[in-house]
Amino acid sequence: MQKTEFKIVPIGKILKDSSVNCIEIFIEYKEALLELENYSHLHVYWWAHEFDNPEQRTVLVTDIPYSKEDTKAGIFACRSPERPNLIMDSICKIRGINAQKGKIFIEYIDAFPGTPIIDIKPYIPCVDRLKKAKVPKWFPIQWGEWLPDKGIS
């Protein structure tokens, strides 16, 4: 029989002020950063902890942000933080790494300071970058160098 629950542990947290965006990896994981300096971008998987309650984890349908129309979408058809498992996935540009201190300085991340980080993976074009991908009409078809509020460059 399949296990009905899995455990996630934070491996770091977001540090942020007006000029610095940083992923702080807890010191016991710092060896896991080996070779990361050879990549330019990474996936930061974070836990939308402010939504970790039974009400928001049982939402199935939500309003589409950035759509001018009154469009609703299932939470598996959008990136809403209200979802059964609060896994969020942001692609970030690396500005610098201090592996000894477990710090990854990044260009920007759309998460608040103190947010728990649950995984880091490198961005690898041969598996992450698709030439053709269809999306609903409310999204622009363009490169991932733009977000409505802030570029991810």
Next chain:
Amino acid sequence: MQKTEFKIVPIGKILKDSSVNCIEIFIEYKEALLELENYSHLHVYWWAHEFDNPEQRTVLVTDIPYSKEDTKAGIFACRSPERPNLIMDSICKIRGINAQKGKIFIEYIDAFPGTPIIDIKPYIPCVDRLKKAKVPKWFPIQWGEWLPDKGIS
């Protein structure tokens, strides 16, 4: 103080035989598929349940697959399923959706039948697709239409 553990629940599982690759979303989540038919590709987040033991969840450094050299990398610098949190992220092409039955038919996924699915998000070029991304020399710089064992097209 930050919570030290979060709970993940499976929202579906992988069904697979020689001709069919399918994400089965448990029926209580089927409404969350609304609008997914307007996308061509999705991120499938799955739990590498076969590695869910204290030994494999504490691995920090591993050999690089597909590298001809004897290269080691931290698990945050590769996609190894041995990692603190067993979150795997595969981008899959949608072949068809039967929302009433909670089924998403896909081209291919690099996970075994019965693997627990923990999240689904649409692939959105304006946040997922980067024009320029640096990777170590053992990766080809190309589009995500190819994998060493099987195309993801």
